[in-house]
Amino acid sequence: MAKVNVSIPQGTRDFGPETVRKRNFIFNTIREIFEQYGFQPLETPAMENLDTLMGKYGEEGDKLIFKILNNGLNDPKNIEKAKKAFQNLLSGKNDKDLTERALKYDLTIPFARYVAMHHGQLVFPFKRYQMQPVWRADRPQKGRYREFYQCDADIVGSNTLLNERELVHIYHAVFSQLGIHEYALKINSRKILAALAAICGGEEKLTDITVAIDKLDKVGPEKVREELSQKGLNEKQLAILSGYLAISGSNAEILSGLSALLGQTVAGKEGIQELSYLLDSTKTTPALRIMIDPTLARGLNYYTGIILEAKAPETVKMGSIGGGGRYDDLTGLFGVPGIPGVGISFGVDRIYDVMEELGLFPETVNVGTRVLFFNLGEAESEMSFNIMQALRYKKIACEIFHETAKMDKQFKYAEKKNIPYAAIIGARELAEKNITLKNLHTGKQETLTTESLLIYSF
């Protein structure tokens, strides 16, 4: 057999039929719940203007944006411009003469861009969901791909915490329905982190502080202190920080700890109130357990209020399978201030990996064709085909074996394709004008008339 010599780009994947069915199971579940909660679908282009994306995800984020090379650079009249632009690029600056478009990095910023462009026509609060691929120029590793899907639900144009409350319920509904019961939903508030920054180092240290404490569970408190010491925090400030990091226990204990440390500041007080509200609001749904995690920070710097993150069950070592939070003024970045919002995201590819590892996909996910009509001869297959068409008309997925072959072969085909029923029409059935229907799962078979086959419940 000839050796194929083709490949696909690093970090991308083909999805075979079985995988697509499983992925669709996840997509369908999420979509159904988004719709149940009153969200409307939206799609935006794969690429955006580079300007739209740059500077929205932090310094690291900018590096991970896939840029698209402009066309026509080799046109003689562009060559000089292109050379100059390339020099610019080498010194770390982007240049429109070389690249002005990029693949989208997430769904939130393109959504903000959309809202900014269409705010005049939208009904607020605008609740949209979006399920599309995004691209990141990251090195692939476990649970990390260069092309992956996000499923986002955002509400813009509304300030009330009822929105956060709904989003928390969406997380719970989706994970429950997918069978991922051991997930952890962690919440925190940027206001609390801002209050912390204010009393230890100043507000301009907010990003440094959030980045450092976000690593706490990985590197331990000592390293966090070290890192922040290098960022210029003094002993007294580090002591406050240590006090903050030591806050743990039940949600109530954490709240009182936070209250003692930050309750005097305006931001701290607000953050604590918001977390309390969200916690209280879930008490009527005991299965929905949220945990306050003071060390939850989240990388994206546009968040301003409640932030949340869904973690995969500990055993699978996948980390975050979803995240989100409130932002006060995302559209302000695009010249339309005053539209606050809050949203969440599901990482489908990681959810898939988690479900695969835990064996959570139902067996029925991979049933496509319900009935295989056997092909046992010319006249036989003629009768099969006609009955099959009638069944298809009744919305039952069927296929007929592509050629006359031994039953053995046709059974094996059905088995491999996970087809639950075989409709056998051979010489005998042809003469008696009936159909042998075999359930391949139980091995039982029965003789049916055409009429009874057409109303059979498969």
Added chain:
RNA sequence: GUGGCCAUAGCUCAGUUGGUUAGAGCACCAGAUUGUGGUUCUGGGGGUCGUGGGUUCGAACCCCAUUGGCCACCCCA
């Protein structure tokens, strides 16, 4: 962007200190079986050992380069 591990049949892998014609299981095809699959038995096809170079009488094995994959750091879904 930095570092570690790996690459042998369609898939999962074995292959001794470098030594004749590179193996196994699964999968595939055919037969045992002319109307009954999943189990079994028999036979068969399939490999430029990721790619390029080097060392050697001789390389899947050693060396260099390159590409790809996995994993970790950074960061993140």
